[in-house]
Amino acid sequence: MQAKLLLEDGTLFTGVGFGADGESVGEVVFNTGITGYQEVLSDPSYCGQIVTMTYPLIGNYGIARDDFESIRPYVNGFVVRRHEPVPSNWRAEYNVDRLLKEYGIVGISGIDTRMLTRKIRHFGTMKGILTTGSKSVEELQEMLGIHEMVRDQVARTSTKQRYTSPGAGERIVLVDFGAKSGILRELTDRGCDVVVVPHDTTAEEIRRLHPDGIQLSNGPGDPKDVPQAVEMIQQLLGEVPIFGICLGHQLFALACGADTGKLKFGHRGGNHPVKELATNRCYITSQNHGYTVIDESVIGTDLEVTHINNNDKTIEGLKHKSYPAFSVQYHPEAAPGPHDSGYLFDQFIDMIRNHKRNHPKAPRQAELVAQLKGVL
Template identity: 80%
Template sequence: MQAQARLLLEDGTLFTGLAFGAQGASVGEVVFNTGITGYQEVLSDPSYCGQIVTMTFPLIGNYGITRDDFESIRPYIHGFVVRRHEPVPSNWRAQYTLDHLLKEYGIVGISDIDTRMLTRIIRQHGTMRGLLTTGNERAEELRERLGAAPLMRDQVARTSTPHVFSSPGERERIVLIDYGAKSGILRELTKRGCDVVVVPHNTTADEIRRLHPDGIQLSNGPGDPKDVPHAVRTLRELLGEYPIFGICLGHQLFALACGADTEKLKFGHRGGNHPVKELESGRCYITSQNHGYTVKEESVAGTELEVTHINNNDKTIEGLKHKRYPAFSVQYHPEAAPGPFDNSYLFDRFLDMIREHKRLNPERPRQAVLAESLRGELHYAQK
């Protein structure tokens, strides 16, 4: 017989279902994702670090797992909740099963529960912490364990690269600050021939300057943007010096660096079909999203930021640009993975911004810059 698993929510609601994946127990913030496909990309998105993810689509696992669809080197989620788990995938690309992946990384899964009911609870009461376990502890013990579990505040440090690495290219040099970056961002930049240098989340402004970037990309990432104040300080130093493009957490950090404020959403935006309106053109884009925080609308007044995009569902801010400096950001994921690729044009817009900035600010001969850049990289890599 298949083993039993249980999911206990902070409000006392207890779900009992069937276990798959690893044996054990885990605590995390229980959230839901409305995507119909893309569960492997969801599992491997570092922005889900510390969260127990519920898939609203009822059948998960049917096309298996393939190495080509990972968005990070490993999954960071704390649990996986589905209505029906398919143990035997049927797809020519499948290399192994969902169950195998979860076992390999010690992630507990639960199936055969009412995920519609769970999603309605989260929508009504907001995201809350939960405990997912395959053990046979009494309900009272589970409640005590959940209540005693500390809040996770170091998700960015857990998911960011610990070392500098590069993806060489012949065009613009982009420093990608990794707050928990998806591989899709790097793919979009390298596809355009960019010379990308990926740096840890705690890289200082001076260390970034030594790399002589043409532009700076701020990645997505997990958690509360206010938990990484060092990133805000670094961005304040670099703002106006280099063109900047922020995505998701990078968007929130950009807003904080410019004097705006952020707040937690009731249940967040997670899925591949969120409508976003571009205010300048009036056009609506379908976007991929994964975030639990947003920039407070009233906090933008009095800053040098201008709202460029809004969410058509709840009117929250989805895009910002600086009124004086070459810098902009979006709350959603233009690299998709999973989701629509309607918004990949934003990477082209970023490169156009860089070229315009270079035209207005002529540099020394490129050979001298590259020589200094190489020395800076070698010095930084030895640290």
């Protein structure tokens, strides 16, 4: 089955189709990970994008449901150099081809992914159309020209209703902007009582949950497309400790008066070096974002830069100078990727406990009822 990938600059790639038949339009990006393709496919932050894997062999260890980072894949298309239809892995339940067919995702293999990656690095990310149909190049160009990029990715990927992962420790409200399962896993592994809420949950609704801390998740798209989240963070800043990851980091920055902008081709992969300024230590991190906090915009705010990217010197971490709140641009839950930065979740828990010692709250309603029953 022949497949084509046409970029908006007119570049045409012709290869072999796998996965679903059809057509798909999206922003063409690349990921530099050597492993972890199924975590990439199931990462909600890729919603609306056609993902190119720079590693040349994809599919060799198949698909295992336990490794998913969300309930389903959200990518608009998948581009690889070589697709391996017969996996060799005792955990594999089926192959990548079946996964893409199941969710209607078009894939293309047998193209020069190195050339495609170099083009994106030179000219920046761009729209593309991926098809297994017989339309002419002219027809595909016309479709690209009239197609508008999606702007509601967060609403598409966020949970629609609140749910709880019970624990005996601190109560964490995880605001789901397209959260990866790894974040929830890291919090529950530390015994936290986690309440996951939709992206448009208000500050007052979060207050009613009596959180000890608020986790702002990763997610897809432009942070400025989620203005209600910025307002929510502004209202809660200083009341409850806050930890932001990826999109949550950008929203935290906007809430504190900084600005964000689009990167030329983004950071996507599990091998990005980040320097922690306080210790001068370098961490290898997992990343997936197309936007960044603009350096100059932090000047004059109550934010302090804590981490920078060693490749391009963009901001990778922030903390508030007065309130218990911090954020990182990368993924400390690292799925896939190195586990260098898992300590950040421990720092978050320590911050919560310090805040509770210094700012004791009135007993939660349930605890107060229990106390009253004991008195009566």
